[in-house]
Amino acid sequence: MSDLAAHADPLEELKQTNTGVENKKMAMWAFLASDCMFFGTLISTHLIYRKIYPTVVDPTQIFSIELTGFSSFILLMSSFLMALTVSSAHKGNLTSMRTFLLGTILFGGVFLGGQVYEFSHFVHEKGLTLSSSVFGSTFYTLTGTHGIHVALGVFWLAMWFFATLPKKFSQFTREERLPAQLITFWVALPVVMVLVYFIHHHSTAYLLIAAGWLVLFPVLMLVTTPLRGRYSHVNALDVETAGLYWHFVDIVWIIIFTAVYLVEYL
Amino acid sequence: MSKPTEHPEPSFNTHVLDEHQKYFTFFNVAMALILITAIELVIVYLPINIMIVFCALAILSMVKFLAVIWWFMHLRWDRALCTILFMIGLLVATGTVTALLFMFEVDPNGAPM
Numbered sequence: 609m610s611d612l613a614a615h616a617d618p619l620e621e622l623k624q625t626n627t628g629v630e631n632k633k634m635a636m637w638a639f640l641a642s643d644c645m646f647f648g649t650l651i652s653t654h655l656i657y658r659k660i661y662p663t664v665v666d667p668t669q670i671f672s673i674e675l676t677g678f679s680s681f682i683l684l685m686s687s688f689l690m691a692l693t694v695s696s697a698h699k700g701n702l703t704s705m706r707t708f709l710l711g712t713i714l715f716g717g718v719f720l721g722g723q724v725y726e727f728s729h730f731v732h733e734k735g736l737t738l739s740s741s742v743f744g745s746t747f748y749t750l751t752g753t754h755g756i757h758v759a760l761g762v763f764w765l766a767m768w769f770f771a772t773l774p775k776k777f778s779q780f781t782r783e784e785r786l787p788a789q790l791i792t793f794w795v796a797l798p799v800v801m802v803l804v805y806f807i808h809h810h811s812t813a814y815l816l817i818a819a820g821w822l823v824l825f826p827v828l829m830l831v832t833t834p835l836r837g838r839y840s841h842v843n844a845l846d847v848e849t850a851g852l853y854w855h856f857v858d859i860v861w862i863i864i865f866t867a868v869y870l871v872e873y874l
Numbered sequence: 875m876s877k878p879t880e881h882p883e884p885s886f887n888t889h890v891l892d893e894h895q896k897y898f899t900f901f902n903v904a905m906a907l908i909l910i911t912a913i914e915l916v917i918v919y920l921p922i923n924i925m926i927v928f929c930a931l932a933i934l935s936m937v938k939f940l941a942v943i944w945w946f947m948h949l950r951w952d953r954a955l956c957t958i959l960f961m962i963g964l965l966v967a968t969g970t971v972t973a974l975l976f977m978f979e980v981d982p983n984g985a986p987m
Contacts, residue, residue, distance in 0.1 A: 629955055634956075644963040645967045649974075677915045691896075692897065698893055699890055855947045859938075859939050873918040
Protein backbone atom coordinates (compact mmCIF):
# COMPACT_ATOMS: atom_id res chain seq x y z
CA MET A 609 0.00 0.00 0.00
CA SER A 610 1.38 3.43 -0.86
CA ASP A 611 1.81 6.18 1.73
CA LEU A 612 -0.95 8.10 -0.02
CA ALA A 613 -3.46 5.29 0.32
CA ALA A 614 -2.41 4.58 3.91
CA HIS A 615 -2.98 8.14 5.05
CA ALA A 616 -6.12 9.02 3.06
CA ASP A 617 -9.46 9.04 4.83
CA PRO A 618 -10.70 5.41 4.55
CA LEU A 619 -14.28 6.63 4.82
CA GLU A 620 -14.06 8.31 1.41
CA GLU A 621 -14.74 4.97 -0.29
CA LEU A 622 -18.04 4.64 1.58
CA LYS A 623 -19.22 7.92 0.05
CA GLN A 624 -19.27 6.36 -3.41
CA THR A 625 -23.06 6.12 -3.52
CA ASN A 626 -25.70 7.63 -5.81
CA THR A 627 -26.38 10.38 -3.29
CA GLY A 628 -22.76 10.99 -2.30
CA VAL A 629 -23.72 10.33 1.32
CA GLU A 630 -22.85 7.09 3.10
CA ASN A 631 -25.89 4.77 3.20
CA LYS A 632 -25.78 4.28 6.97
CA LYS A 633 -25.66 8.01 7.58
CA MET A 634 -28.50 8.58 5.13
CA ALA A 635 -30.63 5.97 6.91
CA MET A 636 -29.92 7.59 10.28
CA TRP A 637 -30.93 11.04 9.02
CA ALA A 638 -34.19 9.57 7.62
CA PHE A 639 -34.86 7.89 10.99
CA LEU A 640 -34.15 11.12 12.90
CA ALA A 641 -36.54 13.02 10.60
CA SER A 642 -39.27 10.50 11.46
CA ASP A 643 -38.39 10.67 15.17
CA CYS A 644 -38.93 14.47 15.02
CA MET A 645 -42.57 13.77 14.16
CA PHE A 646 -42.82 11.20 16.95
CA PHE A 647 -41.59 13.64 19.59
CA GLY A 648 -43.62 16.43 17.97
CA THR A 649 -46.86 14.57 18.73
CA LEU A 650 -45.78 13.82 22.33
CA ILE A 651 -44.80 17.44 22.99
CA SER A 652 -48.02 18.80 21.44
CA THR A 653 -50.11 16.32 23.48
CA HIS A 654 -48.49 17.58 26.68
CA LEU A 655 -48.93 21.24 25.74
CA ILE A 656 -52.56 20.81 24.66
CA TYR A 657 -53.54 19.14 27.94
CA ARG A 658 -51.66 21.83 29.88
CA LYS A 659 -53.69 24.43 27.97
CA ILE A 660 -57.05 22.70 28.45
CA TYR A 661 -56.52 21.79 32.12
CA PRO A 662 -54.25 24.59 33.41
CA THR A 663 -55.20 24.33 37.08
CA VAL A 664 -54.98 20.56 37.63
CA VAL A 665 -51.41 20.75 38.92
CA ASP A 666 -48.96 23.57 39.64
CA PRO A 667 -45.74 22.23 38.09
CA THR A 668 -43.60 24.90 39.79
CA GLN A 669 -44.44 23.23 43.12
CA ILE A 670 -43.25 19.89 41.73
CA PHE A 671 -40.28 20.65 39.47
CA SER A 672 -36.76 21.25 40.70
CA ILE A 673 -35.38 23.65 38.13
CA GLU A 674 -31.87 23.36 39.63
CA LEU A 675 -31.81 19.61 39.00
CA THR A 676 -33.27 19.98 35.50
CA GLY A 677 -30.79 22.75 34.69
CA PHE A 678 -27.96 20.51 35.86
CA SER A 679 -29.31 17.63 33.72
CA SER A 680 -29.43 19.93 30.68
CA PHE A 681 -25.84 20.98 31.29
CA ILE A 682 -24.76 17.33 31.58
CA LEU A 683 -26.51 16.35 28.34
CA LEU A 684 -25.02 19.31 26.45
CA MET A 685 -21.56 18.35 27.68
CA SER A 686 -22.12 14.74 26.66
CA SER A 687 -23.02 16.02 23.20
CA PHE A 688 -19.75 18.00 23.13
CA LEU A 689 -17.81 14.86 24.13
CA MET A 690 -19.64 12.87 21.45
CA ALA A 691 -18.59 15.40 18.81
CA LEU A 692 -14.98 14.97 20.00
CA THR A 693 -15.41 11.17 19.91
CA VAL A 694 -16.44 11.31 16.26
CA SER A 695 -13.58 13.68 15.46
CA SER A 696 -11.07 11.33 17.13
CA ALA A 697 -12.57 8.36 15.28
CA HIS A 698 -12.05 10.17 11.97
CA LYS A 699 -8.45 10.94 12.93
CA GLY A 700 -7.91 7.28 13.81
CA ASN A 701 -6.84 8.20 17.35
CA LEU A 702 -8.23 5.22 19.26
CA THR A 703 -6.99 6.31 22.71
CA SER A 704 -8.67 9.72 22.52
CA MET A 705 -11.77 8.21 21.02
CA ARG A 706 -12.11 5.76 23.92
CA THR A 707 -11.62 8.55 26.48
CA PHE A 708 -14.27 10.80 24.92
CA LEU A 709 -16.64 7.86 24.38
CA LEU A 710 -16.25 6.91 28.02
CA GLY A 711 -17.02 10.50 29.04
CA THR A 712 -20.12 10.52 26.86
CA ILE A 713 -21.36 7.26 28.39
CA LEU A 714 -20.67 8.46 31.94
CA PHE A 715 -22.48 11.77 31.34
CA GLY A 716 -25.38 9.89 29.75
CA GLY A 717 -25.46 7.70 32.86
CA VAL A 718 -25.49 10.78 35.11
CA PHE A 719 -28.40 12.22 33.11
CA LEU A 720 -30.34 8.96 33.48
CA GLY A 721 -29.53 8.87 37.20
CA GLY A 722 -30.87 12.42 37.53
CA GLN A 723 -34.06 11.42 35.73
CA VAL A 724 -34.56 8.35 37.91
CA TYR A 725 -34.03 10.54 41.00
CA GLU A 726 -36.47 13.16 39.64
CA PHE A 727 -39.20 10.58 38.88
CA SER A 728 -38.72 8.91 42.27
CA HIS A 729 -38.94 12.31 44.01
CA PHE A 730 -42.11 13.24 42.08
CA VAL A 731 -43.83 9.93 42.81
CA HIS A 732 -42.94 9.49 46.49
CA GLU A 733 -42.80 13.07 47.75
CA LYS A 734 -45.02 15.05 45.37
CA GLY A 735 -47.61 12.35 44.65
CA LEU A 736 -47.36 12.81 40.87
CA THR A 737 -47.86 9.43 39.19
CA LEU A 738 -48.72 8.29 35.68
CA SER A 739 -52.40 8.02 36.63
CA SER A 740 -52.76 10.79 39.25
CA SER A 741 -53.61 13.49 36.69
CA VAL A 742 -53.54 14.29 32.99
CA PHE A 743 -50.39 16.30 33.64
CA GLY A 744 -48.69 13.23 35.17
CA SER A 745 -49.70 11.04 32.22
CA THR A 746 -48.39 13.36 29.51
CA PHE A 747 -45.31 14.43 31.49
CA TYR A 748 -44.11 10.89 32.23
CA THR A 749 -44.94 9.69 28.71
CA LEU A 750 -42.90 12.48 27.12
CA THR A 751 -39.89 12.58 29.45
CA GLY A 752 -39.96 8.79 29.90
CA THR A 753 -39.82 8.25 26.12
CA HIS A 754 -36.90 10.64 25.96
CA GLY A 755 -35.23 8.77 28.85
CA ILE A 756 -35.63 5.46 26.98
CA HIS A 757 -33.96 7.08 23.96
CA VAL A 758 -31.05 8.16 26.20
CA ALA A 759 -30.78 4.66 27.72
CA LEU A 760 -30.69 3.10 24.23
CA GLY A 761 -28.01 5.62 23.25
CA VAL A 762 -25.89 4.76 26.29
CA PHE A 763 -26.26 1.05 25.48
CA TRP A 764 -25.30 1.64 21.83
CA LEU A 765 -22.23 3.73 22.73
CA ALA A 766 -21.19 1.20 25.39
CA MET A 767 -21.23 -1.52 22.71
CA TRP A 768 -18.83 0.54 20.60
CA PHE A 769 -16.64 1.16 23.63
CA PHE A 770 -16.33 -2.56 24.25
CA ALA A 771 -15.72 -3.14 20.54
CA THR A 772 -12.62 -0.91 20.73
CA LEU A 773 -11.06 -3.04 23.49
CA PRO A 774 -8.39 -5.63 22.55
CA LYS A 775 -9.56 -9.18 21.94
CA LYS A 776 -7.42 -10.75 24.69
CA PHE A 777 -7.10 -9.60 28.30
CA SER A 778 -3.31 -10.06 28.06
CA GLN A 779 -3.20 -7.24 25.46
CA PHE A 780 -4.89 -4.70 27.74
CA THR A 781 -1.68 -3.48 29.39
CA ARG A 782 -0.05 -2.82 26.00
CA GLU A 783 -2.65 -0.19 25.12
CA GLU A 784 -1.89 3.38 26.15
CA ARG A 785 -4.03 4.58 29.09
CA LEU A 786 -6.49 1.67 28.72
CA PRO A 787 -6.13 0.23 32.27
CA ALA A 788 -6.66 3.71 33.76
CA GLN A 789 -9.73 4.25 31.56
CA LEU A 790 -11.27 0.94 32.59
CA ILE A 791 -10.61 1.53 36.29
CA THR A 792 -12.19 4.99 35.98
CA PHE A 793 -15.23 3.47 34.27
CA TRP A 794 -15.49 0.82 36.98
CA VAL A 795 -14.99 3.07 40.01
CA ALA A 796 -16.63 6.39 38.95
CA LEU A 797 -20.25 5.35 39.44
CA PRO A 798 -19.77 3.67 42.87
CA VAL A 799 -17.81 6.73 44.11
CA VAL A 800 -20.63 9.08 43.01
CA MET A 801 -23.26 6.83 44.58
CA VAL A 802 -21.40 6.60 47.92
CA LEU A 803 -20.93 10.40 47.93
CA VAL A 804 -24.64 10.92 47.24
CA TYR A 805 -25.42 8.49 50.07
CA PHE A 806 -23.35 10.44 52.62
CA ILE A 807 -23.98 13.98 51.38
CA HIS A 808 -27.58 14.01 50.19
CA HIS A 809 -29.77 11.13 51.16
CA HIS A 810 -29.11 8.09 53.36
CA SER A 811 -30.93 5.62 51.14
CA THR A 812 -29.54 2.10 50.83
CA ALA A 813 -30.59 2.14 47.15
CA TYR A 814 -27.47 4.21 46.36
CA LEU A 815 -25.18 1.68 48.07
CA LEU A 816 -26.95 -1.17 46.27
CA ILE A 817 -26.40 0.56 42.91
CA ALA A 818 -22.70 1.05 43.79
CA ALA A 819 -22.29 -2.60 44.79
CA GLY A 820 -24.31 -3.76 41.77
CA TRP A 821 -22.07 -1.88 39.32
CA LEU A 822 -18.89 -3.20 41.00
CA VAL A 823 -20.17 -6.75 40.34
CA LEU A 824 -21.79 -6.02 36.97
CA PHE A 825 -18.76 -4.45 35.29
CA PRO A 826 -16.52 -7.58 35.34
CA VAL A 827 -19.52 -9.58 34.13
CA LEU A 828 -19.98 -7.09 31.27
CA MET A 829 -16.30 -7.48 30.38
CA LEU A 830 -16.82 -11.24 30.05
CA VAL A 831 -20.18 -11.07 28.28
CA THR A 832 -18.91 -8.63 25.66
CA THR A 833 -15.94 -10.85 24.72
CA PRO A 834 -17.35 -11.53 21.21
CA LEU A 835 -17.51 -7.76 20.60
CA ARG A 836 -13.96 -6.98 21.66
CA GLY A 837 -11.35 -6.36 18.97
CA ARG A 838 -13.97 -5.79 16.25
CA TYR A 839 -13.40 -2.07 15.85
CA SER A 840 -11.42 -0.92 12.83
CA HIS A 841 -10.92 2.51 11.29
CA VAL A 842 -13.80 1.96 8.83
CA ASN A 843 -16.16 1.71 11.83
CA ALA A 844 -15.65 5.47 12.35
CA LEU A 845 -18.80 5.81 10.23
CA ASP A 846 -20.74 3.61 12.69
CA VAL A 847 -19.53 5.74 15.60
CA GLU A 848 -20.56 8.85 13.66
CA THR A 849 -24.02 7.35 13.08
CA ALA A 850 -24.36 6.57 16.80
CA GLY A 851 -23.21 10.15 17.43
CA LEU A 852 -26.00 11.56 15.24
CA TYR A 853 -28.51 9.65 17.34
CA TRP A 854 -26.92 10.95 20.55
CA HIS A 855 -27.01 14.57 19.38
CA PHE A 856 -30.64 14.12 18.38
CA VAL A 857 -31.48 13.01 21.93
CA ASP A 858 -29.77 16.22 23.07
CA ILE A 859 -31.78 18.50 20.75
CA VAL A 860 -35.03 16.86 21.84
CA TRP A 861 -34.08 17.66 25.44
CA ILE A 862 -33.37 21.29 24.46
CA ILE A 863 -37.01 21.57 23.33
CA ILE A 864 -38.42 19.63 26.32
CA PHE A 865 -36.40 21.75 28.76
CA THR A 866 -37.95 24.93 27.39
CA ALA A 867 -41.48 23.76 26.49
CA VAL A 868 -42.15 21.55 29.52
CA TYR A 869 -40.02 23.00 32.34
CA LEU A 870 -38.99 26.65 31.82
CA VAL A 871 -42.31 27.87 30.38
CA GLU A 872 -44.07 26.81 33.59
CA TYR A 873 -42.15 29.47 35.54
CA LEU A 874 -43.52 32.36 33.48
CA MET B 875 11.00 0.02 1.52
CA SER B 876 9.50 3.10 -0.06
CA LYS B 877 11.67 6.16 -0.53
CA PRO B 878 10.89 8.87 2.05
CA THR B 879 9.13 11.81 0.45
CA GLU B 880 10.50 15.29 0.84
CA HIS B 881 7.09 16.83 1.52
CA PRO B 882 4.52 15.32 3.85
CA GLU B 883 1.52 13.67 2.26
CA PRO B 884 -0.99 16.47 1.56
CA SER B 885 -4.29 14.59 1.99
CA PHE B 886 -3.21 13.30 5.42
CA ASN B 887 -2.39 16.82 6.60
CA THR B 888 -5.62 18.29 5.27
CA HIS B 889 -7.79 15.58 6.80
CA VAL B 890 -6.15 15.69 10.25
CA LEU B 891 -5.85 19.49 10.29
CA ASP B 892 -9.56 19.80 9.49
CA GLU B 893 -10.37 17.59 12.46
CA HIS B 894 -8.01 19.62 14.72
CA GLN B 895 -9.78 22.84 13.72
CA LYS B 896 -13.12 21.23 14.49
CA TYR B 897 -11.97 20.68 18.08
CA PHE B 898 -11.83 24.45 18.71
CA THR B 899 -15.14 24.95 16.93
CA PHE B 900 -16.79 22.29 19.10
CA PHE B 901 -15.31 23.81 22.25
CA ASN B 902 -16.62 27.29 21.39
CA VAL B 903 -20.06 25.90 20.53
CA ALA B 904 -20.18 23.96 23.83
CA MET B 905 -19.28 27.09 25.82
CA ALA B 906 -21.95 29.08 23.97
CA LEU B 907 -24.53 26.38 24.72
CA ILE B 908 -23.72 26.48 28.44
CA LEU B 909 -23.97 30.27 28.44
CA ILE B 910 -27.35 30.20 26.68
CA THR B 911 -28.67 27.57 29.13
CA ALA B 912 -27.55 29.76 32.05
CA ILE B 913 -29.30 32.77 30.50
CA GLU B 914 -32.48 30.70 30.04
CA LEU B 915 -32.43 29.71 33.71
CA VAL B 916 -31.99 33.31 34.83
CA ILE B 917 -34.49 35.13 32.60
CA VAL B 918 -37.50 33.11 33.80
CA TYR B 919 -37.04 34.76 37.23
CA LEU B 920 -36.59 38.32 35.89
CA PRO B 921 -39.51 40.69 36.53
CA ILE B 922 -40.12 41.57 32.89
CA ASN B 923 -43.05 41.12 30.51
CA ILE B 924 -44.02 37.45 30.11
CA MET B 925 -44.29 37.71 26.32
CA ILE B 926 -40.75 39.09 26.08
CA VAL B 927 -39.39 36.25 28.23
CA PHE B 928 -41.42 33.71 26.24
CA CYS B 929 -40.04 35.01 22.93
CA ALA B 930 -36.52 35.10 24.36
CA LEU B 931 -36.82 31.48 25.51
CA ALA B 932 -38.14 30.40 22.10
CA ILE B 933 -35.30 32.17 20.29
CA LEU B 934 -32.59 30.90 22.67
CA SER B 935 -33.75 27.29 22.46
CA MET B 936 -33.92 27.61 18.67
CA VAL B 937 -30.34 28.91 18.62
CA LYS B 938 -29.20 25.95 20.78
CA PHE B 939 -31.09 23.52 18.55
CA LEU B 940 -29.57 24.92 15.37
CA ALA B 941 -26.07 25.08 16.87
CA VAL B 942 -26.16 21.39 17.77
CA ILE B 943 -27.45 20.22 14.39
CA TRP B 944 -25.20 22.59 12.41
CA TRP B 945 -21.88 21.92 14.16
CA PHE B 946 -22.14 18.85 16.42
CA MET B 947 -24.20 16.88 13.90
CA HIS B 948 -21.84 17.96 11.08
CA LEU B 949 -24.53 19.45 8.83
CA ARG B 950 -22.11 22.31 8.20
CA TRP B 951 -19.63 19.90 6.61
CA ASP B 952 -21.98 17.28 5.17
CA ARG B 953 -23.85 17.35 1.89
CA ALA B 954 -26.98 19.52 1.67
CA LEU B 955 -29.05 16.37 1.13
CA CYS B 956 -28.72 15.48 4.85
CA THR B 957 -29.97 18.94 5.82
CA ILE B 958 -32.89 18.72 3.40
CA LEU B 959 -33.88 15.26 4.61
CA PHE B 960 -33.84 16.30 8.27
CA MET B 961 -35.59 19.60 7.60
CA ILE B 962 -38.48 17.78 5.88
CA GLY B 963 -39.11 15.80 9.08
CA LEU B 964 -38.60 18.86 11.26
CA LEU B 965 -40.99 21.02 9.23
CA VAL B 966 -43.70 18.34 9.20
CA ALA B 967 -43.29 17.94 12.98
CA THR B 968 -43.39 21.71 13.59
CA GLY B 969 -46.45 22.03 11.34
CA THR B 970 -48.19 19.20 13.20
CA VAL B 971 -47.47 20.74 16.61
CA THR B 972 -48.64 24.19 15.46
CA ALA B 973 -51.81 22.83 13.85
CA LEU B 974 -52.69 20.75 16.93
CA LEU B 975 -52.13 23.69 19.27
CA PHE B 976 -54.48 25.86 17.16
CA MET B 977 -57.07 23.07 16.86
CA PHE B 978 -57.40 22.78 20.62
CA GLU B 979 -58.06 26.41 21.44
CA VAL B 980 -59.43 27.35 24.87
CA ASP B 981 -61.55 30.35 25.84
CA PRO B 982 -60.26 32.93 28.39
CA ASN B 983 -61.80 30.88 31.24
CA GLY B 984 -59.77 27.83 30.24
CA ALA B 985 -62.70 25.79 28.85
CA PRO B 986 -62.24 24.01 25.48
CA MET B 987 -63.86 25.90 22.57
